[in-house]
Amino acid sequence: GAGVSQSPSNKVTEKGKDVELRCDPISGHTALYWYRQSLGQGLEFLIYFQGNSAPDKSGLPSDRFSAERTGGSVSTLTIQRTQQEDSAVYLCASSLGQTWNTEAFFGQGTRLTVV
Amino acid sequence: EDKVVQSPLSLVVHEGDTVTLNCSYEVTNFRSLLWYKQEKKAPTFLFMLTSSGIEKKSGRLSSILDKKELFSILNITATQTGDSAVYLCAVRTDSWGKLQFGAGTQVVVTP
Numbered sequence: 001g002a003g004v005s006q007s008p009s010n011k012v013t014e015k016g017k018d019v020e021l022r023c024d025p026i027s028g029h030t031a032l033y034w035y036r037q038s039l040g041q042g043l044e045f046l047i048y049f050q051g052n053s054a055p056d057k058s059g060l061p062s063d064r065f066s067a068e069r070t071g072g073s074v075s076t077l078t079i080q081r082t083q084q085e086d087s088a089v090y091l092c093a094s095s096l097g098q099t100w101n102t103e104a105f106f107g108q109g110t111r112l113t114v115v
Numbered sequence: 116e117d118k119v120v121q122s123p124l125s126l127v128v129h130e131g132d133t134v135t136l137n138c139s140y141e142v143t144n145f146r147s148l149l150w151y152k153q154e155k156k157a158p159t160f161l162f163m164l165t166s167s168g169i170e171k172k173s174g175r176l177s178s179i180l181d182k183k184e185l186f187s188i189l190n191i192t193a194t195q196t197g198d199s200a201v202y203l204c205a206v207r208t209d210s211w212g213k214l215q216f217g218a219g220t221q222v223v224v225t226p
Contacts, residue, residue, distance in 0.1 A: 033214070042218035043158075043203065056213060089156055093214075103149060103163050104214060109156035 002026075004107035006092050012113045013082055021077040021110045025094030032075050033093045033104060034067060043091065049075065082114045117142040119206050121217035129225055132194050136220045138204030139186040146207040148187050149214065150178055153201040161189070161202075194224045 005024040013019050025032050034046040045059035049069045060066070064082075069075040079086055089111050093104040118141045128134055138148065147165045151158035162171045164180035164187060171178050175194075180187045191198055201221050205214040 035216070043205075043214075043216040045213065045215065048213050091157070103160045105160060106151075106157045111156070 004092055004094050004105055006090075006107035006110050008110055009108060010111045010113075012115060015084060015114055016081055018078065018080045019082055019112065021079075021090050021092075021112070023075045023077070023092030023094075023107060025073065025075070025092070026105060029094035029096055029105075030072065031095045031104070032069060033095075034075070034077050035091045035093065036088045037091060037109075038088045046077070046090075079112075082112075084114045087112055087114045117206070117208055117215050119204060119215050119217040121202075121204050121220050123220060124218065125221035125223070127223045127225060128194055130194060130196060132224075133190065133192045134194060134198075134222060136189040136191075136202050136204075136222070137186060138189070138217055140204075140206045140215075141185065142206050142208045142215065144208050145182070146209065148180055149205045149207065150187070150189050151203040151205065153203055153219070154199075158203055191222075194222075196224050196226055198222060199224045 007022045030051045032049045035043040036046055037043050047060055047067045048056040064080045067077045089109045091106050091109045093106045095104040096102040120139050122137045147163055149163045150161040152161055162178045167180055167182040175192045178189045201219040203219045204217045208215050
């Protein structure tokens with residue numbers, strides 16, 4: 001596609017429910033990143049996929065968070081048993097990858113509200 | 116621990132003013148530094164800097180990197196209300212492209 005696409009754009013869920021957030025990267029981009037931005041805060045790294053390599057999960061805040069990337073393209077971030085502190089904007093980005101000198105392009109994000 | 120620090124956290128200027136935003140970093144493995152503009156949700160890419168002393172310019176925006184003193188500045192001249200946004204600085208810290216972000220600088224341009 002023309003840009004990084006994320007869905008849904010907004011999600012309201014009840015505490016304790018599971019949610020799935022989707023990211024469709026730019027076609028041909030092998031690197032895909034998930035970030036989280038709480039209100040008034042900077043971007044917090046969650047997880048990074050690069051091609052077929054094992055993902056860098058070092059930013060996932062707890063074992064309630066997981067992500068997968070099927071076929072090297074679309075990624076799903078899953079949050080189990082959501083808590084109010086999970087409320088944030090979840091941003092996905094993609095880049096050509098496998099090199100440090102390419103820019104990352106962001107999607108519009110999913111605003112998650114846990115009530 | 117890698118750190119990216121932006122200053123100021125916020126500022127308010129009048130249209131036509133010039134603003135200078137700062138980004139300093141302490142990371143174990145510097146690869147490149149990127150600037151983004153965030154108006155609503157999605158940060159939009161502005162510049163990527165890899166070499167010291169070479170200014171990148173796009174219209175009224177410009178940026179430069181100092182790898183000796185470990186900082187970068189983003190300048191906006193002749194500011195307009197459309198420049199109101201949060202400006203994010205990020206440092207790439209590994210070969211694969213992982214980005215470490217600063218907290219951002221909120222710029223408000225008043226008419």
